[in-house]
Amino acid sequence: MLILGIETSCDETSASVVKSGKILSNIVYSQLIHSKFGGVVPEIASRQHLKTILPVLEEALSQAGTPLKKVEGIAVTYGPGLVGCLLIGLSCSKAVAYALRIPFVGVNHIEAHIFANFLEHPGLKPPFVCLVISGGHSILVYVKDKGDYQIMGQTRDDAAGEAFDKVAKLLDIGYPGGPLVDKMAKKGNKDFVKFPRAYLGKESLDFSFSGLKTAVAIYVSKLSKTKLVRNKKNIAASFQEAVVDVLIDKSIRALNLAGTDKLVLAGGVARNSRLREKLEIKAKDLKFDLCYPSPELCTDNAAMVAVCGDFYLSKGIKSDLSLSAIPYAKIGSMAYSHLAPKVGITSPL
Numbered sequence: 001m002l003i004l005g006i007e008t009s010c011d012e013t014s015a016s017v018v019k020s021g022k023i024l025s026n027i028v029y030s031q032l033i034h035s036k037f038g039g040v041v042p043e044i045a046s047r048q049h050l051k052t053i054l055p056v057l058e059e060a061l062s063q064a065g066t067p068l069k070k071v072e073g074i075a076v077t078y079g080p081g082l083v084g085c086l087l088i089g090l091s092c093s094k095a096v097a098y099a100l101r102i103p104f105v106g107v108n109h110i111e112a113h114i115f116a117n118f119l120e121h122p123g124l125k126p127p128f129v130c131l132v133i134s135g136g137h138s139i140l141v142y143v144k145d146k147g148d149y150q151i152m153g154q155t156r157d158d159a160a161g162e163a164f165d166k167v168a169k170l171l172d173i174g175y176p177g178g179p180l181v182d183k184m185a186k187k188g189n190k191d192f193v194k195f196p197r198a199y200l201g202k203e204s205l206d207f208s209f210s211g212l213k214t215a216v217a218i219y220v221s222k223l224s225k226t227k228l229v230r231n232k233k234n235i236a237a238s239f240q241e242a243v244v245d246v247l248i249d250k251s252i253r254a255l256n257l258a259g260t261d262k263l264v265l266a267g268g269v270a271r272n273s274r275l276r277e278k279l280e281i282k283a284k285d286l287k288f289d290l291c292y293p294s295p296e297l298c299t300d301n302a303a304m305v306a307v308c309g310d311f312y313l314s315k316g317i318k319s320d321l322s323l324s325a326i327p328y329a330k331i332g333s334m335a336y337s338h339l340a341p342k343v344g345i346t347s348p349l
């Protein structure tokens with residue numbers, strides 16, 4: 001099927017055309033306007049989506065060399081995400097689906113991140129453990145099969161990406177913080193400060209990064225301006241090491257518990273160079289398979305939404321046009337309760 005994917009859950013407006021698992025185009029417009037606020041401002045983000053969704057959509061079709069009327073199905077993120085942002089993509093998708101009389105399916109954003117791996121690694125087969133780490137989520141998911149998920153652990157407070165962004169703000173190095181901390185940490189000493197690692201008990205696969213963020217804030221508040229400027233790289237490296245250590249230890253514990261030797265990464269933080277480097281070494285030592293998408297498919301993009309939607313649409317599973325945005329949509333058994341198997345499009349009018 002020729003699928004049009006649309007993603008507007010946070011601060012990236014993206015449209016993509018995917019055919020039989022191959023990306024024909026994947027246009028991502030990142031809203032740089034939020035950098036001056038040090039974080040995403042939801043109302044501004046929705047208005048930006050409104051302005052850019054149609055040009056982004058047209059560019060995706062043009063790059064793919066596909067006229068709109070050739071599109072056979074639409075996949076769009078319905079949640080989780082910012083409600084105003086989700087609604088822009090959802091409304092646009094419904095309008096196109098209704099006008100063309102083609103099926104459309106609402107896709108869970110976290111599941112789409114996992115599917116980014118199937119785009120680039122067609123040989124990847126479940127079961128595996130997936131560590132989904134983004135600006136809004138840190139989740140260990142047991143992927144029994146495509147569409148069959150079990151949450152093994154998740155964050156109790158801040159997500160990994162959120163911690164990177166907040167620490168970048170404390171160090172006053174810009175937004176989004178993850179890539180900047182990553183870059184800065186390369187020149188820093190990871191052993192400069194021993195920041196706490198929150199394991200939440202031996203058995204737990206949950207994450208907590210707010211204590212670490214507070215530890216960095218307290219450390220920074222005690223430094224003179226000169227000392228802070230001189231040691232930003234060292235603080236960034238020490239903070240990053242604390243996050244990476246916890247992510248790796250819990251992922252390995254999850255592999256053991258699930259009885260699988262395949263670890264898959266997904267989400268924006270999966271771009272982190274130190275995480276990849278350390279995990280590659282662990283994978284060789286402990287003999288497990290490690291798989292992650294290329295950097296541009298880790299962060300939010302519509303190709304991952306399209307390929308996930310393709311999986312459902314090709315089974316005849318589609319959403320009804322009454323589908324609404326669900327800001328706290330969960331992945332797992334309840335994720336697809338909104339789907340209407342084999343039900344045709346009903347007119348909202």
Ligand code: KG4
Pocket residue numbers: 010133134135136137160161162164165176177178179182267268269270271272273298299300
């Ligand atoms: O998956 P994503 O694009 O959006 C959400 O679904 O949230 O992830 C964005 C997050 C941001 O918090 C960003 O700072 C983080 O991913 N990120 C990174 C890196 N690149 C992006 N974090 C650490 N290291 C990176 N290289």
Ligand code: ZN
Pocket residue numbers: 109113134135267268299300
């Ligand atoms: Zn995301």
